[in-house]
Amino acid sequence: MKILVIDLEKEDYSYIEDENLRSKYIGGVGLNTYLLYRNTDRTIDPFDEKNNLFFSSGAFVGTNIPTASRCEATSLSPTGYFGSSNSGGGLGAAIKFCGIDCVWVKGKSRTPVYVKIDGKGVIIRDGSEIWGRDTFETVDILKRKEGKDTEVASIGVAGEKGVRFASIQNGYYHSFGRTGLGAVMGSKNLKALCFNGKEEIKVKDRKRFLKITKTLREKIMSSDSFGYTRRYGSMVVSDVYNRLGILPAYNFRMGSLKNWEATRGRKVFEEKFKERDFACFACPIGCLHWSKVKDGKFSGLETHGLEVTYVLEMGARLGIIDIPEIFSCVELCNRLGMDVISTSSVIAYLIELFEKGMLREADIGFKPAFGGFKNVHTLISMIARREGIGALFGEGLRRTKEHFKGSDDFACEIKGLEMPVRDPRGRFDTWTLGYLTNTRGGDHLRVRTPVDDLRDFERDYEHEPLPLTPDELALVDMPEAIKEKILGNPPSSIHIPGMAKYAEELIVLLNSVGMCIRPPVLRTIGPSLMSEALNVLYGYEMDENMLLTIAERIITMEHLFNLERGLTFKEFSFPERFYKESVDYVGGKRLPLDRERVEAMLRKYFALHGWDDEGRVKKETIERLGITPWKN
Amino acid sequence: MGKKEILKNDENCAGCMLCVLSCSLFNFGVFSTEKSFIKLDKDDRTQRFTLSFDDGCISCGECVKSCKYNALMWKDEDSRN
CATH class of the missing domain: 1.10.599.10 (Aldehyde Ferredoxin Oxidoreductase Protein, subunit A, domain 3)
Incomplete structure (x- = not known):
């Protein structure tokens, strides 16, 4: 097992080779947890230069074991606790093709930089041209400079500005979304990591490897969930979540929405928007989809999706009905580098504060409302750039709620992380x-x-x-x-x-x-x-x-x-709301926990x-x- | 008998790389995007993919077997037998 250690302060790098680590911690989140646990001072601030950031590919990644694409990023999170996020696409394999299993980023650069990694080593390059740019522009520029087949992990403006739920974007459409790792990367003045290696990956026992790979493939492809996962991706559960009453609508105040299936259900997605399937590295399932908006104000917009998280967060929690508007908000989050779940949570909380008179129009600059696309779009941008009210709300729910006495009940976070999608009152499993x-x-x-x-x-x-x-x-x-x-x-x-x-x-x-x-x-x-x-x-x-x-x-x-x-x-x-309030859904009422x-x-x-x-x-x-x- | 022909349909390609990986494992015993006889050119922004075959391709058919998206097939289906 080979770990690449990049010290941004010393502008240097080295390797650690240790086969025992793989047999004890495997790779991916296991390896990252060990490295974080052993090497990170428990008393530091997450934005201290002594914080570490790890990217580890899973042990199977780089081979043709079906679905083995995943990479884990881990750090002391801006929540204050263990921070970790997992992502697919091609990044995990690209790390392996650089002849390494893990990248450990230490220290802080004096100026904005990006790093270029291949099988020969590391070059730390000036990042002033890309600092301040969105992630799509950043990937465009870095692919031009470092090669079209370069895989890029980058942060957007939110990561640069220390938004506590900033993501690290993996290419254009994949994310290390949760736990604010983009802000840790930004605190190190590291805009991006580029991987472009051509190393080979070996197999110890080829004959048995072919056999187990065949078994894994047959198991996965004969699962009764295979067909519908290819067809709808995660959107398969959109309709049933509404029927169960577990939508987070209007900040967990409605478990179902009347027009949900007709407007944000899986059939609408499939019939009106979905164009074709695509896949992460080594994946025979192909649950990702490419979509196109064919009419209306977003006519011509082509993007990845729809993922059910997008529709549950922007569609239910924030009440946006129109799928093209949801696409637009999600793409803005991706470009600015912010987790879709936490962003929606923070905005939902802000709107509820406004509804309850705890925030005024003058504090925000306009009247926000659930379902208001323009307001939501503007707020996403303000939070990422820490402009106006966004300066405070970019701190995440746990810190923001301290400024609004009596709002704890509806600030929906657990252990400092904004809580997603499923209403626990609808289903305790x-x-x-x-x-x-x-x-x-x-x-x-x-x-x-x-x-x-x-x-x-x-x-x-x-x-x-x-x-x-x-x-x-x-x-x-x-x-x-x-x-x-x-x-x-x-x-x-x-x-x-x-x-x-x-x-x-x-x-x-x-x-x-x-x-x-x-x-x-x-x-x-x-x-x-x-x-x-x-x-x-x-x-x-x-x-x-x-x-x-x-x-x-x-x-x-x-x-x-x-x-x-x-x-x-x-x-x-859970937040107090779930212990105190009932919630209505299509089947009646769900009682508090x-x-x-x-x-x-x-x-x-x-x-x-x-x-x-x-x-x-x-x-x-x-x-x-x-x-x-x-x-x- | 002449070399069997493999056809590609880039429209169906999902970009999973399973063909590239299977080719290099079968022909070279390692996973290598460089060595593989089949190459995948990806446009990540639009998720469009273009497959191509190197001159060294021996039409072993590993890529066809590995493809789960109908992007690769034998010219004459019967020629597999």
Whole structure:
């Protein structure tokens, strides 16, 4: 395993080579977590030059293992806690073709720069020409200068201006969206990283590699979710989210919207906008789509999408009805380099403040309203550039809400990260508990189960229904002992705290080997198949239980990092709105959450990890996992 | 018998690179975008892709087998047998 270390202050670089790191931390998020945990002072400000930024490709990336494109970026987040984000496209493979697994960025450059990386080394170049430009212009310029096939990770104006939820854009359309890593990159005066290597990637046991790759491909492509994931991408769930009442409409004040399916449903997207499919590196699923607006004021606009996150955030949370307007807002976020979820959350909060009279027209410069495209578009730009009211709101919800007494109830963040899409009152399942347990804060992507579905069911907090028949369940790649523990014998229902722990381990493994988490993969590929692929690729002798222990170690290190940054039990909480208010949806009314029962589930989840009732990691757990404690 | 012909349809190409990877693994035992006999030219801004074959291509068909988007096919379907 080869780690490229770039020191921006010393304008120098070096390599660390250590094969043991791969067998202990795999790659991707696993490797990044280890490097962050071991090398980052817990007392610093996220924008301190001593903060580190890591980009690691997953262990399978660069090969033809299906969907192995993913790369993880990690740092001490501007939220103050563990920050990490995962992205597809071609960047992960480009890192591998430079002959490296990871890039570790240290220090701060005195002036704006970008770095060019290939198989021979690193050149740090003057970035004054691209500083201040949007990410599309930046990628255009850098591809002209460094070669058309160069893969570029860049920040926009938001990252330069320290917006705490700034993204790092991967090419034009992919993002390391969550946890504000673009602002960390901006604080280092680093505008972009360019990768253009031509190194080769070797396979330890080619014959067995061909066999396991075939198995993985057949599993993924025969998943019943394969067809609709190709056809609709993530938009497949748009309609059903409305029916379940889990939309975040108007800042989580409506669970469904009357005209949703007719205006922002998957059929409208497919019939009116979708032109063709495209794919990330090594992916046979092809869930990405290219869309074109054929009439109206945005006629001729061509772009990537629609992703369901775009339509849930801009369409439901901010109430924008017109899909071309949603495309336009998302493209602006991408160009300025801001996370779509956090941006929508912050704007929704701002509009609700205005509705409640806690912000005045004079404070903003106009009257903002849900559904108001022009206002939203203007606010996106003001926040990214930190102009006017945007100077404050670019600090993110947790810091902004301190300025508006009495607004905590509807500032929708968890552990400092703006919370996305699904309303927990509409559905209390493994995924919902995951919003609280997630080590990067309020987020929906790190606790995903291989056995859930989207049927409605009555809330009981501790269990959710098991949607699979015994035959279907037998096909799920999950250790039998764990299946029995979580699902019962015979399998009857899903124990939510137990599945939350397993589901986060599964996602950590996928994010460490660099495979995708879309349903055709998540539901078919588990620790046994991943260990077999690691063995033939690198010559290991791992099994599924060893991989799950690695995942547990990684998650515990992320959690320890947060605890050492000051995280307490009270931050494992949904915003007050969800405990106090009911929410209307097409099927009636969803009642508020019961705090005691939510906390009881959390404590059951903690106990399964070997953490105490307050979430502190017990000494014996640290020892069992072989973690060397951090000392400042 | 002469070399079998592989046809391409760039309109269907999704840019996944599976053909490039499969070619280089089969013919050179490594993953290499340089060595692969099939090349993929990407326009990332518009997500348009252009496939081309190097002179060294031996029509082994690994690229056809790997393509899941109907961008590569045999000229005569029967020639696979």
